Amino acid sequence: MMALRELTQGDKKVPVLHSNNGPALVGLVTIAAHLAQEAKRPELLGGSAEHKALVQQWLEYRLTKVDGCHKDDIKTILKDLNSYLEDKVYLAGNQFTLADTLMYYGIHHIIVDLAIQEKEKHMNVTRWFDHVQHYTGVRHHLPPVVVLRNRVYTSGHH
Template sequence: MGLCNVECVERIAQYLDVPPKRLEISNKNIILVPECEKNSSSIQGFSTIIQALVASSKYSNMISNEKEAQALTQQWLEYVAVCVNHADLPTNAKRVFNELNTVLKDVPYITGTEKTIADVALYYVLYSIMKGLSQQEKAQYIHVSRWFDNIQQEKKLRQDLDLISFNLLHIFL
């Protein structure tokens, strides 16, 4: 299925303090099934589900009120769903890490200067790959490593996930 999976959506819901909802997999797509609400249809697709979770949370500021910033966040959520989702394959991972490294060169967060739900989603989707990288590989993608190390410092975001080491000192000795 890829990295944008039910576990990832559940972690994002937990981060947003949104009660767990019923998630299903159908034709390799995640579906959010409404809780016994009449005339409510299910929500499909990673990006759409994440945006719905933010809208139903107390963290609605995770998607900016400004139209340009809102569009950028939505664009990055789609990038996560389409491109990063398959970064568990080595050839895709290299391309994604090179693209992200370029984007993160001059900004602390994926959409600019403030953390958004796109950063949160990207963290959970990339976690398993980052955990498997050697220190040399992390050094190769220095801007992605800086971003990841910064964002993982939030204990609420990390939840029960291990803190990944980015100690690059031993490489340069």
């Protein structure tokens, strides 16, 4: 049996997973990676060494840049993600991974609040986000974010 609790470290709440099979697991990425292994879904952690490193890189980005970001940081995060996703389907290339799931949950509150013009300005992030929110088993309790398929504004209006 497993139980999920929160631990307060400074001003942050950190998830802790308690199970009967071993020591408590602390931290979002640690718990998520453990659950992917338990679910016999190791592909969510990446296939090759390079792929695994990319997954880890984006999980770290989520924890260090996205979580607890200030409003001023949001534009930089969206710009970084938009540029990176220009020629990629998912964060770690062409395969859906844990990085996509956790980043989706990390930026959902940001994407929900974007105006149509901002969604269009960051169309690679918007495309990726829409793709991930429709991936089986991802969205669960979060409301869907409406993404327009056709541009409403021309580039001169940004």
